[in-house]
Amino acid sequence: MNDVILLEKKDSHAIITLNASQSGNAYNEKMAAALWQVVQDVRWDDKVKAILMRSNGSLFSGGGDLRAFQRGSDQQRLPALVEDLSATLNATVIAMRGMEKIFISLIEGVCAGFGIGLALAADLTLVTENARFVAGYIGIGAVPDGGSSFAVLRALGLPRALDFFLTNGVIEGPQAAEMGLVSRLVSAESAEQEAMNLLDKICQGPSSALTRTKKVLIQGVSRSFSEYIEAERQGIIASAAGGELREGVAAFLEKRPPRF
Amino acid sequence: MNDVILLEKKDSHAIITLNASQSGNAYNEKMAAALWQVVQDVRWDDKVKAILMRSNGSLFSGGGDLRAFQRGSDQQRLPALVEDLSATLNATVIAMRGMEKIFISLIEGVCAGFGIGLALAADLTLVTENARFVAGYIGIGAVPDGGSSFAVLRALGLPRALDFFLTNGVIEGPQAAEMGLVSRLVSAESAEQEAMNLLDKICQGPSSALTRTKKVLIQGVSRSFSEYIEAERQGIIASAAGGELREGVAAFLEKRPPRF
Amino acid sequence: MNDVILLEKKDSHAIITLNASQSGNAYNEKMAAALWQVVQDVRWDDKVKAILMRSNGSLFSGGGDLRAFQRGSDQQRLPALVEDLSATLNATVIAMRGMEKIFISLIEGVCAGFGIGLALAADLTLVTENARFVAGYIGIGAVPDGGSSFAVLRALGLPRALDFFLTNGVIEGPQAAEMGLVSRLVSAESAEQEAMNLLDKICQGPSSALTRTKKVLIQGVSRSFSEYIEAERQGIIASAAGGELREGVAAFLEKRPPRF
Numbered sequence: 001m002n003d004v005i006l007l008e009k010k011d012s013h014a015i016i017t018l019n020a021s022q023s024g025n026a027y028n029e030k031m032a033a034a035l036w037q038v039v040q041d042v043r044w045d046d047k048v049k050a051i052l053m054r055s056n057g058s059l060f061s062g063g064g065d066l067r068a069f070q071r072g073s074d075q076q077r078l079p080a081l082v083e084d085l086s087a088t089l090n091a092t093v094i095a096m097r098g099m100e101k102i103f104i105s106l107i108e109g110v111c112a113g114f115g116i117g118l119a120l121a122a123d124l125t126l127v128t129e130n131a132r133f134v135a136g137y138i139g140i141g142a143v144p145d146g147g148s149s150f151a152v153l154r155a156l157g158l159p160r161a162l163d164f165f166l167t168n169g170v171i172e173g174p175q176a177a178e179m180g181l182v183s184r185l186v187s188a189e190s191a192e193q194e195a196m197n198l199l200d201k202i203c204q205g206p207s208s209a210l211t212r213t214k215k216v217l218i219q220g221v222s223r224s225f226s227e228y229i230e231a232e233r234q235g236i237i238a239s240a241a242g243g244e245l246r247e248g249v250a251a252f253l254e255k256r257p258p259r260f
Numbered sequence: 261m262n263d264v265i266l267l268e269k270k271d272s273h274a275i276i277t278l279n280a281s282q283s284g285n286a287y288n289e290k291m292a293a294a295l296w297q298v299v300q301d302v303r304w305d306d307k308v309k310a311i312l313m314r315s316n317g318s319l320f321s322g323g324g325d326l327r328a329f330q331r332g333s334d335q336q337r338l339p340a341l342v343e344d345l346s347a348t349l350n351a352t353v354i355a356m357r358g359m360e361k362i363f364i365s366l367i368e369g370v371c372a373g374f375g376i377g378l379a380l381a382a383d384l385t386l387v388t389e390n391a392r393f394v395a396g397y398i399g400i401g402a403v404p405d406g407g408s409s410f411a412v413l414r415a416l417g418l419p420r421a422l423d424f425f426l427t428n429g430v431i432e433g434p435q436a437a438e439m440g441l442v443s444r445l446v447s448a449e450s451a452e453q454e455a456m457n458l459l460d461k462i463c464q465g466p467s468s469a470l471t472r473t474k475k476v477l478i479q480g481v482s483r484s485f486s487e488y489i490e491a492e493r494q495g496i497i498a499s500a501a502g503g504e505l506r507e508g509v510a511a512f513l514e515k516r517p518p519r520f
Numbered sequence: 521m522n523d524v525i526l527l528e529k530k531d532s533h534a535i536i537t538l539n540a541s542q543s544g545n546a547y548n549e550k551m552a553a554a555l556w557q558v559v560q561d562v563r564w565d566d567k568v569k570a571i572l573m574r575s576n577g578s579l580f581s582g583g584g585d586l587r588a589f590q591r592g593s594d595q596q597r598l599p600a601l602v603e604d605l606s607a608t609l610n611a612t613v614i615a616m617r618g619m620e621k622i623f624i625s626l627i628e629g630v631c632a633g634f635g636i637g638l639a640l641a642a643d644l645t646l647v648t649e650n651a652r653f654v655a656g657y658i659g660i661g662a663v664p665d666g667g668s669s670f671a672v673l674r675a676l677g678l679p680r681a682l683d684f685f686l687t688n689g690v691i692e693g694p695q696a697a698e699m700g701l702v703s704r705l706v707s708a709e710s711a712e713q714e715a716m717n718l719l720d721k722i723c724q725g726p727s728s729a730l731t732r733t734k735k736v737l738i739q740g741v742s743r744s745f746s747e748y749i750e751a752e753r754q755g756i757i758a759s760a761a762g763g764e765l766r767e768g769v770a771a772f773l774e775k776r777p778p779r780f
Binding site: 184210217235248 | 326327329330333338339341342343346347350353354357397398399400401402403404405406407408409410413416417418419420421422423425426427439478479481482
Binding site for chain 3: 458
């Protein structure tokens, strides 16, 4: 592995730590490649059931690496750099949304630009009172990338999402939780512990049902009602066929914890 | 009719009462068949303009009948049972969402698993302070069914919907109203009266405009803007052609109540 | 131009003022044609970067002109009138949502029926505490038109949107902001000034990035995740190719305001 992003695995979970706070956890080709590598690693490791993504230090991510953009600009290759970098970043968030594991993110400070897309590509998102979502794009003449505007649009609706991106807005952690942009607000003191507890809880759950549920909801954001409920139905039939529902029902009726 | 679900009709409305509180208004093949029967009955009865679904006792529904699932499991036919049951339940919520009548639900207590899909397939949903939406699925190794995750996803957005289902969440009535998961919070004391008043108000309204409006919105959840507004447009043209708009406009200008 | 709707242009902005408050800023063929004309005018004027739509007097719009509907009804041509009028109104909101300029609306009073569709077809929507969204349609036997139910449905979700339109609801300005139906609540005293400040801010911004961002979000309301993020990506690549990103990055690193 490398030093800008750390990867730790234990039992059935993995922890990804964004570790380039000196350079703002900003995405240039090196950081993007490192992120892609750890995301692929956890994605295809059959032992990993759940992943936590967090940062060392409170800064989650400052977004794109503007010094790298400046160098690209000096070399007359800014569009090529952006085309390349965005291919990697998009592949990364697609892998996060599509992987058959539950992804949790913990945001304890500033999360700007692509940082928003990355943080909100997780299935469960925890913020502290110090979290701060900063649109940033319009200020530098850019358009949202990496799914950041998808996440905001689908959670907050068009009026708030347009305002946020067109006027270079800021949303604080508590407000993000209040509006449903993230799953939960946790206190800064206990944030790491709560994230670990959630990770443990997910690891003890029924893996197949969890990932089927994730898939139904994520793929369902643009489905019609009838398409949606047929996908739900195939999910619960698979749960019944695969044994998790059988064990879950037996445990419930025997008043014991299930062994998934 | 039968005893597990009651159906009453009066003037232009119908009242469906879930009446198997001893067995938790839980869905097995018998209960699902009874529900399907009453929903079809009201759907094709031309005299019925609006329907209220409520429960005897505060429990709206405990979800799937886990004892029936256990029997299915003992007989090595759990997947077949789930495939069969979910076909009936999906057909039921499709009929509710698609019928040219206005459906109202009143939730006065626990509403778990499929109960959520059923309650929220109504066009207007009233909850009391005692209502309690319980995801339940992950606890028994299951995936959401019957449109329950569709309703939660489209009302609350991906971050909250994923949290609710992946962590086996609970949403209380007042919170459900606050977040827009349901239409309205009513007080437990006056809930039945308020539901009846709403039923009466709907029955006095313009039937065709009401059902066209319902259809435009429900079918529109996955439409693009241009598809959506053309469907709206065909709706208002039909209102003008059918006479309801003519009567509504005349009544308004003559300062008298319309006779739809 | 004409007197029912005023159009003023200055530097790179335009102000559209609904000026038929005596007749309730209500839409008949004349008013619809005037609106269409000013919207087309600003749409194709290359000098205009941003538009503010407001009303003279607090009434934003009473919706359709019911006296015109009555005359149409007397002449046995109500459906033809509605078909014609709605074609113009739909073309207008499609032009607003699609134009490569940022549209701002300011609602300082009643906004009923089609008025909702018009007000909420803007990219940024400001309301004062005196704003009041009135569904109106069901009361006159009509179905929502001009995108009014699209805007409410996508911002508030199905439970609240169905309740609003089926029960002829009212939403006050502060509640509209609270629920995310509009972008912002501004105080009645400073509303015009805040709208002008926002207009100026938009005019100083990066035009191409602003309109690409608008397009990604608006077209994205019904896109799947993978379609969406590829559209985002093409947007940011275009920003890099077009020079705005280059200037934005340089200005940021040189700690000076960007010159877009």
